[in-house]
Amino acid sequence: MQLSxxxxxxxYRSMRTIREFEERLHVEFLSGTVPGFLHLYSxxxxxxxxxxxxxxDHRDYIGSxxxxxxxxxxxGVDVKAMMKEIYCKKNGVCGGKGGxxxxxxxxxxxxxxxxxxxxxxxxxxxxxxxxxxxxTGGVAVPFIGDGAANQGTVAESLNMAAVLKLPMVxxxxxxxxxxxxxxxxxxxxxxxxxxxxxxxxAVTVDGADFFAxxxxxREAIERARDGGGPSAIEAKAYRFWGHFAGDPxxxxxxxxxxxLRENHDCLKIFADKVTQAALLDQAEMNAIDVEVMQLIExxxxxxxxxxQPDPESLYKDVYVSYN
Amino acid sequence: MPIKTYRExxxxxxxQEMEANDRVIIIGxxxxxxxxxxxxxxxxxxxxxxxTAGLATRFGRDRVIDTPITESAIIGMAxxxxxxxxxxxAELMFADFIGVCLDQIYNQAAKFRxxxxxxxxxxxxxxxxxGAGMGAGPQHSQAIxxxxxMIPGLKVIVPSNAYDAKGLLIQAIRDDDPVIFCEHKSLxxxxxxxxxxxxxxxxxxxxxxxxxxxxxLVGISRMVKFCNEVADRLQKDGISIEVIDIRTxxxxxxxxxxxxxxxxxxxxxxxxxxPMCSVASEIASIAASDAFDYLDAxxxxxxxxxxxxxASPTLEALxxxxxxxxxxxxxxxxxx
Ligand SMILES: Cc1ncc(C[n+]2csc(CCOP(=O)(O)OP(=O)(O)O)c2C)c(N)n1
Ligand SMILES: [Mg+2]
Numbered sequence: 001m002q003l004s005x006x007x008x009x010x011x012y013r014s015m016r017t018i019r020e021f022e023e024r025l026h027v028e029f030l031s032g033t034v035p036g037f038l039h040l041y042s043x044x045x046x047x048x049x050x051x052x053x054x055x056x057d058h059r060d061y062i063g064s065x066x067x068x069x070x071x072x073x074x075x076g077v078d079v080k081a082m083m084k085e086i087y088c089k090k091n092g093v094c095g096g097k098g099g100x101x102x103x104x105x106x107x108x109x110x111x112x113x114x115x116x117x118x119x120x121x122x123x124x125x126x127x128x129x130x131x132x133x134x135x136t137g138g139v140a141v142p143f144i145g146d147g148a149a150n151q152g153t154v155a156e157s158l159n160m161a162a163v164l165k166l167p168m169v170x171x172x173x174x175x176x177x178x179x180x181x182x183x184x185x186x187x188x189x190x191x192x193x194x195x196x197x198x199x200x201x202a203v204t205v206d207g208a209d210f211f212a213x214x215x216x217x218r219e220a221i222e223r224a225r226d227g228g229g230p231s232a233i234e235a236k237a238y239r240f241w242g243h244f245a246g247d248p249x250x251x252x253x254x255x256x257x258x259x260l261r262e263n264h265d266c267l268k269i270f271a272d273k274v275t276q277a278a279l280l281d282q283a284e285m286n287a288i289d290v291e292v293m294q295l296i297e298x299x300x301x302x303x304x305x306x307x308q309p310d311p312e313s314l315y316k317d318v319y320v321s322y323n
Numbered sequence: 324m325p326i327k328t329y330r331e332x333x334x335x336x337x338x339q340e341m342e343a344n345d346r347v348i349i350i351g352x353x354x355x356x357x358x359x360x361x362x363x364x365x366x367x368x369x370x371x372x373x374x375t376a377g378l379a380t381r382f383g384r385d386r387v388i389d390t391p392i393t394e395s396a397i398i399g400m401a402x403x404x405x406x407x408x409x410x411x412x413a414e415l416m417f418a419d420f421i422g423v424c425l426d427q428i429y430n431q432a433a434k435f436r437x438x439x440x441x442x443x444x445x446x447x448x449x450x451x452x453x454g455a456g457m458g459a460g461p462q463h464s465q466a467i468x469x470x471x472x473m474i475p476g477l478k479v480i481v482p483s484n485a486y487d488a489k490g491l492l493i494q495a496i497r498d499d500d501p502v503i504f505c506e507h508k509s510l511x512x513x514x515x516x517x518x519x520x521x522x523x524x525x526x527x528x529x530x531x532x533x534x535x536x537x538x539x540l541v542g543i544s545r546m547v548k549f550c551n552e553v554a555d556r557l558q559k560d561g562i563s564i565e566v567i568d569i570r571t572x573x574x575x576x577x578x579x580x581x582x583x584x585x586x587x588x589x590x591x592x593x594x595x596x597x598p599m600c601s602v603a604s605e606i607a608s609i610a611a612s613d614a615f616d617y618l619d620a621x622x623x624x625x626x627x628x629x630x631x632x633x634a635s636p637t638l639e640a641l642x643x644x645x646x647x648x649x650x651x652x653x654x655x656x657x658x659x
Contacts, residue, residue, distance in 0.1 A: 099634025185359030251360030
């Protein structure tokens with residue numbers, strides 16, 4: 001596999017954008033300006049970007065989770081409209097009615113973040129079924145946490161996808177925790193083995209290594225597009241923050257997140273690899289960093305300045321039509 | 324008498340019943356927290372809202388059981404354990420998640436006794452968190468008790484204050500039928516006088532929280548607080564409002580409501596749930612049917628609209644019934 005310079009730069013920009021977006025939101029949340037709950041994706045960027053860089057805007061769909069900002073950005077949802085949605089403002093992607101846990105943009109193949117753990121995989125089956133019947137060549141990718149992996153909907157979706165040979169990639173993100181409980185306690189056996197039990201080809205990769213995710217995703221997407229049915233990837237992931245912004249993380253050893261940031265930072269690992277292989281130089285990435293910082297700065301300022309939703313919008317869009 | 328929060332009152336009820344009966348167990352996600360964690364595995368949460376804090380440390384993880392994220396299995400396991408000798412208190416973290424496990428409640432636990440010809444006892448309690456007010460969005464804010472109230476075989480509890488929360492929860496744990504205990508997330512920090520010793524409050528017995536003669540306000544859960552506020556405001560204008568806290572939607576204390584309506588001749592029902600097929604509708608229909616001759620004005624409902632709960636705090640505030648909205652309806656009805 002050889003990525004072009006443009007592809008590498010695009011992947012880096014996407015990962016950096018997610019990181020800045022989340023780190024800034026953490027600061028904003030603690031200062032009390034963000035409503036609702038926030039689950040940050042920092043540390044897991046290479047997973048969303050490693051697969052979404054290979055998905056098309058229109059024919060390919062992703063189904064996301066409560067920790068969805070990174071999936072949205074990687075799939076090309078407008079960063080400013082996302083920020084406005086998180087602030088629940090009028091010009092947010094969902095008009096302020098969804099908030100952080102419900103960012104959705106069907107035009108970008110983004111079926112929605114989801115506040116119901118295990119809510120998305122069955123919906124992704126549906127997107128894959130549409131793609132198959134409409135012969136779009138599209139693929140559907142549900143993102144599934146180690147905690148979500150234990151929901152019945154996930155087992156049901158794996159089986160259904162295998163039975164119907166649906167064009168899907170089940171992207172499991174095993175960050176070791178579901179809320180305040182470790183996967184080592186709550187998730188029996190191995191996720192990869194669970195997929196294999198349905199005869200679904202499955203691999204485990206280091207989710208901090210963009211290239212490992214990219215390669216596994218490339219094979220899986222190719223298989224899906226060629227009519228080979230579903231695949232699964234278990235990406236070992238690193239959650240840099242707590243379950244939600246503000247989580248005191250009493251269940252984690254002191255220094256654990258510091259260690260993760262030092263040794264499992266997908267951005268650092270990416271930068272080291274591409275500079276060592278002389279594919280990109282640091283200056284190019286630094287230039288992207290500056291642009292991304294500005295983008296996030298503007299996104300926050302615009303989100304704060306955006307008006308509240310119109311009161312009438314409360315009653316709108318419950319139905320397409322109600323008669 | 325000591326002052327305790329709604330959260331503390333629930334915790335105390337659980338603790339006292341677990342002390343009194345070792346068949347009482349707690350099952351849920353992160354009801355202890357910390358299992359398998361790198362900090363050593365000790366209790367690290369006590370529920371996402373801290374309601375079960377300290378119970379795992381006090382009673383051990385065999386009785387305060389952290390589960391995977393798997394609501395169907397949580398509720399089904401609790402129902403099956405209830406059927407076979409335990410007294411489980413299952414926690415469904417947010418009531419909205421009922422969508423994931425409704426079968427175990429609706430087709431299973433609720434029907435055992437009837438369809439097994441009266442042979443089963445299912446002393447199951449499902450504690451769950453309802454309500455808007457935290458900007459938690461469409462899948463974490465709903466008041467879902469109407470759809471449970473319509474299910475024969477379930478008892479549905481909607482405490483509006485800390486005192487009731489403790490007494491009703493102890494009653495629920497001692498009750499031999501499946502009980503859904505709806506805790507309102509916006510009430511967790513509210514406090515009032517709560518006795519230290521265990522006590523029970525019977526189901527199907529409403530509380531009259533304000534006595535009055537001009538109009539009856541019936542409230543459910545958090546809405547009782549708003550009704551009391553309106554009654555206190557209007558009292559300054561010489562208007563006398565009676566407020567009824569139904570405490571339990573099933574069984575429903577129709578007698579207390581009818582008695583009050585017969586006295587005041589006017590009824591406004593305040594309900595945070597959506598308006599169609601609701602508990603408010605049920606109460607309105609009881610009044611229309613059984614107190615018709617006593618009514619001096621139409622029965623009115625103040626409810627959420629027929630929409631999901633929006634994430635935006637601005638829209639959420641519009642969504643919810645408020646004391647101001649209630650006051651407008653009450654004043655209008657008094658003019659009728
Ligand atoms: C049906 C349902 N059950 C429980 C929750 C509460 N909850 C939200 S996120 C979460 C943990 C999810 O863990 P995991 O799938 O590993 O994702 P991560 O948070 O690690 O990204 C839980 C229990 C929920 N939102 N929906
Ligand atoms: Mg996880």
